[in-house]
Amino acid sequence: MESERIKTHIIDLLLDPNNYRFIDRQDYKAVPNEDVADTRIQQRTFNFIAGKNNENISDLIISFTTNGFLDIDQIQVKKVDDKYLVLEGNRRITTLKYLYDEFEKGNDVGKLVENDFTNVNLVEIKDEDPVQHLITMGLHHISGKKRWNAVNEAQLIYDLIYTHNKQENEVCDSLGISKFALRRSIRTLSLIKQYKESDYGDQFLPPMYTIFETVVGSPIMKEWIGWDDEEYRATKDANVERFFSWISRSDETELTDNGEEVKLKKDPIITQYRQIKEVASFITDFKAINRMEESRSIAEAYSFSDAIGEAKLRNAIENIKGSAKVAFNFNEFMTPSDYEDINNVKLKLDALIPMQQALILINEKKAAKYFEAVKNQFSTFHIEQYRKLKNIDVSNIKRINIFAGGNNMGKTSMLEAFYLLSQLNDINTYFDLEKYRGKFSNEFHSVWMDKNFISDIDLSGKFNDSSTSLKIKTEATEEDIERTGYLSTIISEAIVADSIFTSSMHLYSNKEPELRFTSSRILCKSAFTSPYRYNSSLLQTAHTSAVKEGYFEEVKNFIRKKLDPSIKNIELVSEAGENRFMVSTENAEKPIDLTKYGEGLQRVFEIALLLGYCRDGILCIDEIDSALHKSLLIDFTQFIQEMAEKFNVQIFLSTHSKECIDAFVENEYPDDDLTAFALTEENGKILCKYLEGNKLKQLVESINLDIR
Structure with missing residues (x-):
């Protein structure tokens, strides 16, 4: 490629409107060669490179005015009619153009002098080889220190292979990159192109590149979207479209009671590449994925996923097995205090299986009913204390019972009280009510629960001709439990006739609550x-x-x-x-x-x-x-x-x-x-x-x- 050193005036230099630096912009359009000198095109290119308030060239402005224009790196150009198109060095020429305008206005331009603008040192490229030009830019902006955005780098690599038919090894050797990095770039850009062809394509922004890069780098996600390394395309259309919706804003229309249409805007579920790893952990769990889409929350889907729960359980069991084996092999070193610790662990292991079974029953609302048959439900009801309701008797209860009153009179609390007593020591019922009271759409933190347990609950009544009562309180447990992060314990005690049913929930600031109970019962099937x-x-x-x-x-x-x-x-x-x-x-x-x-x-x-x-x-x-x-x-x-x-x-x-x-x-x-x-x-x-x-x-x- 023949070249010649020349000098020319800054006004004779044209900025490259097709520069790789901004081909990822939404408002970018390829400019034909015959239009590059157009005044409007040049102004738009200047604005692209300089950025708002010159934020993209502010470092060069400071450098040039402080140190002068240091002719260290070549500025490469090619002849276009009577002017020169900048091939390499567009950001430096943009800075000089800005400072020349300041110079012409008589403003201070530091150490720069007129000659810096009228005799700019250039290297004119004659008989330009487009491939060599791309490689030169790649060496500066991919392998070198002046890095482009990842999407621009990927586009250059893509063009060398698919536009100029270069072999992978040639590109790797020319740019000094690995074949792994090259193929990752091509996969990523190919998936981005697929996204741009979708209904959400106008939402692509350069920072989203790492999200696509993480997807094509995850074996689980690649399998889920059906990635084909021969075609460089995701083939499972339904899953691909679903993934695209997760990383995009959406507009939905709902009807009000008056039949009016209301448009709602929903933000993306996934906004960071780190979240892809979380989603990948439950991507095959349909229930968890559906929960994520309903709640717009990855965290809720993660906690809801059976796959995650099973993985945690398996991991815990493997840890127990491994630790038990090590302890057994070195048991000759055990001391009396070690025996006590081992015994405490044994007690927890003994309780593990029945407790886990009970937890499943509780969570699925399958706690056994106390009565085999119910002839009549509540006939009397007493609220000793529940929220603002205190010492209230409700008698003459019939099949249909209407509670009326003004705002903040405790109508909802009255209904909650009946519902709570009907569910006896199913402590999850109380937590559900508190979740809705606190307006949490998903899970809520134990710290909030601990701080907002304002007063004890004391309810009683007669159900199916049997006396029944429920007390819920909070206290510090005397059990031998892990105390790190421990907050308090909520205790539920229910009595039906002569039967007593208790359950408790240990609250921690640093881990999930722990539910303990011997037996769980409800009076009847109920709903709120x-x-x-x-x-x-x-x-x-x-x-x-x-x-x-x-x-x-x-x-x-x-x-x-x-x-x-x-x-x-x-x-x-x-x-x-x-x-x-x-x-x-x-x-x-x-x-x-x-x-x-x-x-x-x-x-x-x-x-x-x-x-x-x-x-x-x-x-x-x-x-x-x-x-x-x-x-x-x-x-x-x-x-x-x-x-x-x-x-x-x-x-x-x-x-x-x-x-x-x-x-x-x-x-x-x-x-x-x-x-x-x-x-x-x-x-x-x-x-x-x-x-x-x-x-x-x-x-x-x-x-x-x-x-x-």
């Missing part, structure tokens, strides 16, 4: 539903129960008759490991996700399913009228009363709507088994007063009574 809480697994379980018992048709018929006659069917559909309720309707060719319907229909669907699920138990419905139009209340309240009798379910519900209370009274269902309670405050104390169904009906009809 609120417009502010959603439990998809419970709803799916309730659906399964409704289908098996033939009750699901009644739910759909009520929705068709009272809410939307166009609905043909509602089905629980599993696709790619994710379960969703899909609605077939006469107005649409394809089934529609239930969540696309209004909150009112979803609320009716949930409550109706839970009525059957809670057979022979209790159902607590918070803010029952939320999202329901008043025209539906009479029919829906009658449906609730009919199903509650059919399935022997005792209902506790809250409302602040007079129309809702009126609906229970005015519907055609008998009011003999209906009681309404008014929660009021007098002298700082919450009081609970009741009115029976028939008496309530008389008062509502005669004086339009509002018990709120």
Whole structure:
């Protein structure tokens, strides 16, 4: 490649608009040779290189004004008409152009003099070899000290191989890089090109390069996306599209109760390359992946994953086996204190298997019911202490029990109290309530739980003609446990007749809580539903129960008759490991996700399913009228009363709507088994007063009574 040293004025130099330094920019477009001298093209190129407020050349500005222009590295150019296009040294020429403009304005340019601008030393390349030019740039910006962004480096390597047909060994030898680095760059750029061809392609930014690089560097992720090293392309289209959605922003449209469309923007789930390793650890666990997409949280999916839990268990068992073998081989060195330590470990190992089995039962809400049969549920109830409710007796409890009152009167707390007592020493029930109270969508930290346990809980009542009670308190345990990071212990003690059931949860600041219990029982099957809480697994379980018992048709018929006659069917559909309720309707060719319907229909669907699920138990419905139009209340309240009798379910519900209370009274269902309670405050104390169904009906009809 022939070259010649020349000098020329700074104004005769053209910046290269196709420089590799910024080909990764979203607004970059390749410029034909005949347009490179265009004034607008040159200004845009200057802005690209200099950056906002010259931030990309600020170091050179300081260097040139302090030390002058030091002609150390060659500035290579080629002739373009009567000017010269800069091939190598675009950032330095951009800096000189900026300082020349300052010089012309009479501003201080430090040690630079006019000759630095009028006689710039250059090397003119004649008969340019494009391959050699790329290699020269690669030596400067890939192997050398003046590194480009990784995506620019990969693009140059890619062009040498696929545009100029160079062999891998030639490129490696020319640039001084390994074949591993070369192939990693090509794989990464190929996956990026696939991303750019997708619906999310306009969101690519250079910092995302390391995310793609980590994916093609992970054997597990490569297998999951179906990476083909012959075609340099991911072949499992569904998984690839799913991965692209995780690293991208998305826009979703939802309908409000008024039928108005609301657009929601969701941020990417994965924003850093380090997160790829976490996702790879549970990528084959469909449940964990679905949980990640629902919660938009990698941490929640990680903790939810069966694969992660199993891996931790296997690792722990292997550690125990290895440590036990070492201890056995060197047992001659044991001292009396060592025997004590070993004995404590043995006690924990003895308790390990039954405790783990019990944990699974608790977590899956399969704790055994205390009563084989339930004729009648709660007949009396006493709250000695629960949140702001203190020393309250609730008597004359019927099948349908309405709690009404103004804001902050303790309506939700009243329902939670019934629900807690029904679940006896299932301490996870209390933790679930606290999670929703604290507005945590996912897991929450033990430190928060420890700080926010404000007061003991003391509940009692008569259920199925048997006395029952529940006390939950916190204290420092006297057990021999690991004390590092220990915070406190929450203890739950339940009594039914003469049987006592206890459980405890040790809280730590540095590890997961530890659950301990000898036996776990519940009074009956129960559920707590609120417009502010959603439990998809419970709803799916309730659906399964409704289908098996033939009750699901009644739910759909009520929705068709009272809410939307166009609905043909509602089905629980599993696709790619994710379960969703899909609605077939006469107005649409394809089934529609239930969540696309209004909150009112979803609320009716949930409550109706839970009525059957809670057979022979209790159902607590918070803010029952939320999202329901008043025209539906009479029919829906009658449906609730009919199903509650059919399935022997005792209902506790809250409302602040007079129309809702009126609906229970005015519907055609008998009011003999209906009681309404008014929660009021007098002298700082919450009081609970009741009115029976028939008496309530008389008062509502005669004086339009509002018990709120």
